[in-house]
Amino acid sequence: MATKEIQEGLEAIDDMLVAVVKSDVKTLHDASVHILTSGGKRIRPQMALLSYLAAGGEEFEEVIPVASAVEMVHTATLVHDDINDHSLTRRGKATVHSVWGRTFALLTGDYLFTKVYELMAPYGAEMNVIMADACTRLVEGETLQAYAAKQGTINRETYKEIIALKTASLFEAAARMGAKLATADEEVMNALSEYAFNLGLTFQIVDDILDVIGDPDDMGKPVGNDLIQGRGVLAVTNGLATKDGDHKGTAVADVAVKEKPDAIEQMMANLRDSGALEIARLQAEETGQRARNALKLVPPSAARDELADLIDLVLYRQR
Amino acid sequence: MATKEIQEGLEAIDDMLVAVVKSDVKTLHDASVHILTSGGKRIRPQMALLSYLAAGGEEFEEVIPVASAVEMVHTATLVHDDINDHSLTRRGKATVHSVWGRTFALLTGDYLFTKVYELMAPYGAEMNVIMADACTRLVEGETLQAYAAKQGTINRETYKEIIALKTASLFEAAARMGAKLATADEEVMNALSEYAFNLGLTFQIVDDILDVIGDPDDMGKPVGNDLIQGRGVLAVTNGLATKDGDHKGTAVADVAVKEKPDAIEQMMANLRDSGALEIARLQAEETGQRARNALKLVPPSAARDELADLIDLVLYRQR
Numbered sequence: 001m002a003t004k005e006i007q008e009g010l011e012a013i014d015d016m017l018v019a020v021v022k023s024d025v026k027t028l029h030d031a032s033v034h035i036l037t038s039g040g041k042r043i044r045p046q047m048a049l050l051s052y053l054a055a056g057g058e059e060f061e062e063v064i065p066v067a068s069a070v071e072m073v074h075t076a077t078l079v080h081d082d083i084n085d086h087s088l089t090r091r092g093k094a095t096v097h098s099v100w101g102r103t104f105a106l107l108t109g110d111y112l113f114t115k116v117y118e119l120m121a122p123y124g125a126e127m128n129v130i131m132a133d134a135c136t137r138l139v140e141g142e143t144l145q146a147y148a149a150k151q152g153t154i155n156r157e158t159y160k161e162i163i164a165l166k167t168a169s170l171f172e173a174a175a176r177m178g179a180k181l182a183t184a185d186e187e188v189m190n191a192l193s194e195y196a197f198n199l200g201l202t203f204q205i206v207d208d209i210l211d212v213i214g215d216p217d218d219m220g221k222p223v224g225n226d227l228i229q230g231r232g233v234l235a236v237t238n239g240l241a242t243k244d245g246d247h248k249g250t251a252v253a254d255v256a257v258k259e260k261p262d263a264i265e266q267m268m269a270n271l272r273d274s275g276a277l278e279i280a281r282l283q284a285e286e287t288g289q290r291a292r293n294a295l296k297l298v299p300p301s302a303a304r305d306e307l308a309d310l311i312d313l314v315l316y317r318q319r
Numbered sequence: 320m321a322t323k324e325i326q327e328g329l330e331a332i333d334d335m336l337v338a339v340v341k342s343d344v345k346t347l348h349d350a351s352v353h354i355l356t357s358g359g360k361r362i363r364p365q366m367a368l369l370s371y372l373a374a375g376g377e378e379f380e381e382v383i384p385v386a387s388a389v390e391m392v393h394t395a396t397l398v399h400d401d402i403n404d405h406s407l408t409r410r411g412k413a414t415v416h417s418v419w420g421r422t423f424a425l426l427t428g429d430y431l432f433t434k435v436y437e438l439m440a441p442y443g444a445e446m447n448v449i450m451a452d453a454c455t456r457l458v459e460g461e462t463l464q465a466y467a468a469k470q471g472t473i474n475r476e477t478y479k480e481i482i483a484l485k486t487a488s489l490f491e492a493a494a495r496m497g498a499k500l501a502t503a504d505e506e507v508m509n510a511l512s513e514y515a516f517n518l519g520l521t522f523q524i525v526d527d528i529l530d531v532i533g534d535p536d537d538m539g540k541p542v543g544n545d546l547i548q549g550r551g552v553l554a555v556t557n558g559l560a561t562k563d564g565d566h567k568g569t570a571v572a573d574v575a576v577k578e579k580p581d582a583i584e585q586m587m588a589n590l591r592d593s594g595a596l597e598i599a600r601l602q603a604e605e606t607g608q609r610a611r612n613a614l615k616l617v618p619p620s621a622a623r624d625e626l627a628d629l630i631d632l633v634l635y636r637q638r
Contacts, residue, residue: 080426121444121447129437131440132437
C-alpha cells in the first residue's frame with residue numbers, strides 16, 4: 001500500500017502527464033489524454049519516486065518530471081504496440097487506434113515520445129543518456145519479440161532477453177534516475193537499479209502468466225492475446241518443457257486459432273494443465289527474490305520497506 | 320556547391336548516422352541502414368553545419384552529432400510517413416515498410432527516434448529543449464496535415480501552418496542549435512534561425528510543386544502522391560484560387576482516382592494549366608527572399624555565402 005507521500009507523487013504525475021500533452025492539434029491532445037487517463041498501474045513511476053526517497057532524496061518535486069517521463073515512454077510504446085497487435089481494448093477502454101485509426105495512433109505514439117524528450121530535456125547529459133539507452137533497449141526488445149514471434153522461434157533464452165530489454169530496462173532506468181537525483185553513492189544507485197531490473201522481470205513474467213489464467217474483466221483486456229501472438233508464457237513453457245527449447249509456438253497457435261476459433265481456449269487449458277505455469281511462477285519468484293536481495297544494500301527506510309512490499313504486490317497481483 | 324569543409328562534414332555525418340544505429344537486433348540495423356543510406360539531400364544537417372560556421376564556430380566536430388541528430392529526426396518521420404501514405408518507393412529505393420512490413424517499419428521509426436535522443440543527450444538542457452520542441456512541432460504538423468487531408472478542408476492558412484510545423488521548424492532548430500554551439504550572440508542566432516525557417520518553407524513549397532511537375536525518375540518516387548492524399552500544392556491552389564479557400568481537395572481526388580485510374584493525370588494537367596503553380600512559385604520566391612533578408616544580419620563569411628547560395632539551389636532544384 002503506497003504511503004500518502006507516494007500517493008501525492010502519483011497524483012502530481014497524473015497532472016503533469018495530462019498537462020504536458022496539451023496541444024492546439026486537438027486529435028493529438030484527445031488521443032493522448034485518452035490513453036494517459038486509462039488507469040495504468042503507474043508501477044514504473046513508483047520505481048523512480050521510491051528509489052529517489054530510498055536514496056535519501058528530499059526535494060520530491062525534482063523527481064516528478066522524470067517519473068512522468070518514464071510513464072510517458074511506457075504509454076507511447078503501448079499505443080504503437082496496440083497498432084501492431086491489432087488490439088481493440090486496453091485497460092478496459094478502446095485502444096487509440098481503434099478509436100482514431102492507425103495513422104493517428106502512430107502519430108500519437110510519436111507525439112508522446114517527443115513529450116518524453118521534452119520532460120527530460122532539462123535534466124542534463126547523464127540522466128538523458130540513461131533514459132535514451134532505456135528507450136533504445138525497449139524498442140530492441142519489442143523488435144526481437146516481433147521477429148521471434150514471426151519466425152516462431154522463441155525459446156527460453158530469447159524470452160529472457162526480450163523481457164529484459166522490453167520491460168526490465170525501463171524499470172531499471174527509472175530507479176537509477178530516481179536514485180541519481182538523490183545521491184552520488186554508486187553502491188546504493190546500483191542496488192536500486194538491480195532491484196528494479198529484477199522487479200521488471202518479475203512483473204513481466206507475472207503479466208504473461210495472467211495472460212493465460214487472468215480474468216478478462218479484472219485485466220481490462222482479452223486474455224490469450226500474447227499466446228495468440230506466439231509470445232508470453234508460452235515461450236517460457238517451450239523453453240522449459242522441451243529439450244531444444246525452440247518449439248514453433250506461434251505457428252501452432254496461428255494455425256489453431258484460424259482453423260477453430262475456440263482452439264485458443266483449448267491451448268490455454270492445455271497450458272494450465274501442463275505444469276508450465278508453475279514453472280513460470282517459480283521463475284517469477286526467483287527474480288522476485290533477487291530483487292529482495294538487492295534491497296539489502298540499500299539503507300533501511302520507509303521507502304525501502306515500500307519497495308520490498310512492491311515485490312509481493314507484483315508477485316501476487318490478479319491484474 | 321558545397322565547399323570541401325562542408326563536404327567532409329556531410330561525410331562525417333553519414334558515418335555517424337550509420338555507426339549510431341548499430342544494433343544486435345539485425346532487423347533494426349538493416350532497416351535503419353537501408354533508409355539512412357538511400358541518398359537523402361542532407362539539407363537539414365547543412366543548416367546546422369553552415370550556421371555553426373557562419374556564427375563563428377571553429378571546432379567543427381562539436382556540431383556533427385547535432386547535425387546527425389537533425390537528419391535522424393527527418394529520417395524517422397520518413398519511415399513513419401511512408402507507412403501512413405502506403406508509399407512503396409522513396410529516393411528510388413523500396414520503402415522500409417514495403418521491404419520489412421508495417422510492424423518492423425513502425426519499430427524502425429521508433430528506433431531512429433531513440434537514436435536522436437542518444438545523439439542529443441550529451442548536449443545539455445538548452446540544446447535539448449530546442450530539439451524536443453522541434454520534434455513536437457513536426458509531429459503536430461504531420462497530424463494537422465493528416466487531419467486536414469482526411470476532412471478535405473485544407474485551405475491556404477492551414478497549409479501555411481502545416482508546412483511551418485512539419486518542415487520549417489526542424490530547419491529552424493538545426494540552424495539555431497548550430498549557431499548556439501558557436502556563439503552567444505542572440506542577434507546572429509535569431510537571424511540564422513529566421514533564415515532557416517524561411518528556407519524550410521521555401522523547400523516545402525518547391526517540394527509540393529515538384530510533386531505535380533517533377534520527373535518521377537529525377538525524384539526517385541512517384542509524382543502526384545501528395546495530390547492523391549489531398550495535400551501539397553493542391554492545397555495552396557485551393558486557398559489561392561477559391562474565395563472561401565476550403566474546397567474539398569482530398570474527397571475529389573480520392574473519388575477521381577478510385578473511379579478512373581488516370582484521373583490523377585488529368586488533375587495534374589488541370590493544375591498545371593490553372594496558373595496555380597505559378598502562384599505557389601511566387602510564394603516560394605517570397606519566402607526565399609525573406610531567408611535572403613535574414614542573412615543580412617549575419618556577419619559576412621564564406622559560410623554565409625554558401626547559405627545564400629542554398630536559397631537558389633532550393634528554389635531551382637529539379638528533384
